[in-house]
Amino acid sequence: MGRKILFITTDQMRYDAIGANGGNVARTPNIDSFAANGISYDRAQPQNVVCMPSRSTMVTGQNVGTHGVWMNGVPLPVESPSVAAVLHDAGYRTALIGKSHFEPLLDPFLRFEENRQGFAGATEGHRGFDHMELATHGAAGFTHYSRFIRKEHPEAIGMFFQVLDGDLEVSDVPGGDSGAPQIKHNAVPRDWYHTDWVADRTISWLDGLKADDDWFCWMSFPDPHHPWDPPESELHRVDWRELDLPVGYPQNQAEREAIIDSKPRHWRLWYDGKLVSNYEAPCKWVPATLTADQIREVNAMAHIENELIDEAIGRVLAAIDAKGWSDDLDIVFTTDHGEFQGDFGLLFKGPYHVDSLMRLPLIWRPAPSAGGGINATARVSKPVGLLDLAPTFCTIAGVQPPEWMEGRPLPIDDADAVARGFERVTTEWDNHQPDGTEIHLRTIMRDNFVCTTYQPGTVHDGTEGELYDLVLDPLQQVNLWDDPERRALRDELLIDLAANFVEPREFRHAEAPV
Amino acid sequence: MATIRSHARVHRNADDVWKVVGDPTRIVQWFPGVTAVTVEDNIRTLTLAAGLPVFEEIVTLDNRMRRFQYRITGPLPVKYHLGTMDVIEDGEPGCLLMYSTEISPDPMAFVLDGVISEGIENLARMLNDHTEDER
Numbered sequence: 001m002g003r004k005i006l007f008i009t010t011d012q013m014r015y016d017a018i019g020a021n022g023g024n025v026a027r028t029p030n031i032d033s034f035a036a037n038g039i040s041y042d043r044a045q046p047q048n049v050v051c052m053p054s055r056s057t058m059v060t061g062q063n064v065g066t067h068g069v070w071m072n073g074v075p076l077p078v079e080s081p082s083v084a085a086v087l088h089d090a091g092y093r094t095a096l097i098g099k100s101h102f103e104p105l106l107d108p109f110l111r112f113e114e115n116r117q118g119f120a121g122a123t124e125g126h127r128g129f130d131h132m133e134l135a136t137h138g139a140a141g142f143t144h145y146s147r148f149i150r151k152e153h154p155e156a157i158g159m160f161f162q163v164l165d166g167d168l169e170v171s172d173v174p175g176g177d178s179g180a181p182q183i184k185h186n187a188v189p190r191d192w193y194h195t196d197w198v199a200d201r202t203i204s205w206l207d208g209l210k211a212d213d214d215w216f217c218w219m220s221f222p223d224p225h226h227p228w229d230p231p232e233s234e235l236h237r238v239d240w241r242e243l244d245l246p247v248g249y250p251q252n253q254a255e256r257e258a259i260i261d262s263k264p265r266h267w268r269l270w271y272d273g274k275l276v277s278n279y280e281a282p283c284k285w286v287p288a289t290l291t292a293d294q295i296r297e298v299n300a301m302a303h304i305e306n307e308l309i310d311e312a313i314g315r316v317l318a319a320i321d322a323k324g325w326s327d328d329l330d331i332v333f334t335t336d337h338g339e340f341q342g343d344f345g346l347l348f349k350g351p352y353h354v355d356s357l358m359r360l361p362l363i364w365r366p367a368p369s370a371g372g373g374i375n376a377t378a379r380v381s382k383p384v385g386l387l388d389l390a391p392t393f394c395t396i397a398g399v400q401p402p403e404w405m406e407g408r409p410l411p412i413d414d415a416d417a418v419a420r421g422f423e424r425v426t427t428e429w430d431n432h433q434p435d436g437t438e439i440h441l442r443t444i445m446r447d448n449f450v451c452t453t454y455q456p457g458t459v460h461d462g463t464e465g466e467l468y469d470l471v472l473d474p475l476q477q478v479n480l481w482d483d484p485e486r487r488a489l490r491d492e493l494l495i496d497l498a499a500n501f502v503e504p505r506e507f508r509h510a511e512a513p514v
Numbered sequence: 515m516a517t518i519r520s521h522a523r524v525h526r527n528a529d530d531v532w533k534v535v536g537d538p539t540r541i542v543q544w545f546p547g548v549t550a551v552t553v554e555d556n557i558r559t560l561t562l563a564a565g566l567p568v569f570e571e572i573v574t575l576d577n578r579m580r581r582f583q584y585r586i587t588g589p590l591p592v593k594y595h596l597g598t599m600d601v602i603e604d605g606e607p608g609c610l611l612m613y614s615t616e617i618s619p620d621p622m623a624f625v626l627d628g629v630i631s632e633g634i635e636n637l638a639r640m641l642n643d644h645t646e647d648e649r
Contacts, residue, residue: 073624106621108590109547109629110563119564142564167619168591279621434516434620511628513621 038365061390061405085128098220248343
């Protein structure tokens with residue numbers, strides 16, 4: 001009997017969302033306990049800052065340029081390699097419960113297997129998962145969760161925020177107390193909400209396993225991704241009026257706009273509502289109109305959602321403990337990308353490679369029975385990527401990571417990271433919007449610097465970039481790209497980036513906006 | 515307004531291809547996710563795999579030009595749509611199958627682009643394999 005693997009992901013969660021990483025609002029004792037008894041990664045980055053590319057990296061262990069899911073709406077081919085298939089072939093029972101998003105969600109013709117299974121209520125899974133029960137951010141679409149709401153609680157369909165408007169664009173309808181976009185006070189009872197549903201379905205799947213089964217379960221919560229519409233019964237948890245503003249939000253408008261103006265021009269264009277380069281950000285919303293109270297309320301909603309996630313995790317851990325599996329259980333906790341949540345006066349995400357979106361919570365709590373020197377509590381400061389997850393799961397399962405995986409098993413401490421050459425991590429952005437907008441970013445993080453170069457597109461001519469010193473400027477407010485004294489450093493980082501970046505081999509068709 | 519276009523070369527003569535393209539009921543043979551079709555006068559109604567109906571108005575059915583045009587009228591969130599299928603004799607062996615779409619709002623173009631490309635591939639394969647009467 002081997003080690004069990006519980007892979008827990010959230011969606012669009014910031015590094016500082018949890019107590020173990022300095023968060024002081026949301027109470028996350030279960031997640032914090034993973035850090036207290038495991039390895040926390042303080043510089044974990046995604047290979048892309050939107051869902052589909054990032055999740056495709058998690059399941060394949062590959063760079064975006066290799067798996068080819070270069071923007072939302074581009075499906076991961078069914079024949080793509082999958083760590084779940086590797087584990088399945090090694091005798092593991094495998095499941096994905098919650099948000100997958102390897103395939104487009106907006107699929108009225110039901111062309112994609114995950115939507116077909118969700119619509120039909122089938123759970124046989126694919127991509128090496130024996131079992132799939134899928135969810136996304138509300139009651140719309142063809143997921144198993146939307147089927148559950150449709151069949152069991154149809155009165156709840158209209159309680160959630162309606163994500164798309166009549167133009168099929170992401171809605172900017174204001175809500176909550178502050179009129180922030182994508183907030184709604186949701187009357188849905190807590191036990192119908194997708195966070196608890198994901199935990200319920202996970203527990204149900206675990207209950208069906210035999211005591212000596214080895215298993216890999218990806219439990220994937222759709223929150224705290226917008227829309228921010230947690231059950232209103234839980235709003236008492238965090239009073240948004242009491243919240244401090246994020247340290248990444250310069251409260252003085254002139255200062256805020258000067259910082260944005262020091263960055264490549266698409267930052268200011270978006271801030272002024274003149275350019276939207278990510279479908280998921282409401283195209284009719286103008287970030288410059290965002291108020292301090294709206295930032296507070298969005299943050300409160302995210303904190304509430306994170307508390308619900310932590311409590312749901314606690315229920316699953318209790319169920320695992322009741323089965324007698326805790327001693328053999330490895331837990332890996334992370335998210336797919338971050339969220340501005342008010343930093344720079346912005347919300348959501350897009351082609352903006354700063355810590356708000358790129359620095360992720362990542363914790364590996366090895367099985368207490370594992371031994372081998374990996375039981376100690378550690379914080380790893382060296383850079384790692386989400387492409388390192390799949391080979392880590394293989395290692396936990398005692399399987400040699402296949403050659404097609406481009407990541408490496410996560411280091412267990414900084415000494416291990418140095419010994420195995422964890423020096424850099426790269427992140428990319430490519431998009432082609434329906435209006436013709438093209439933006440292309442290539443980013444390297446190493447030696448406590450983040451350097452981003454812009455390839456020619458419709459907004460940039462290929463000369464622009466960003467360079468930040470993460471030690472002296474942890475909020476990335478001072479762009480050193482044009483600083484003559486940093487020119488040699490910049491050139492060195494760009495050479496290293498070029499040597500280590502995997503360029504997309506082709507830009508496959510996007511099959512949906514998301 | 516967004517425009518999208520897909521095409522395929524079919525190794526059949528244009529008249530054979532037009533027999534399929536010019537029959538609005540045969541879409542069920544090649545368009546992904548369409549499970550049923552009815553045509554009454556110039557109204558075509560599709561049923562999608564999820565049970566959703568799609569109502570369309572047939573605008574042009576020109577046997578001489580081998581051109582078929584239609585508009586989606588509901589309930590998909592479409593403000594303007596014109597789909598055009600042309601079967602073109604271009605002097606090369608076989609013929610060219612062209613499927614052009616004008617659509618608003620723009621995000622619908624993403625949704626239709628992929629499904630139309632897949633549909634055109636299905637249609638060309640069916641015709642090249644001479645299996646159109648087997649389905």
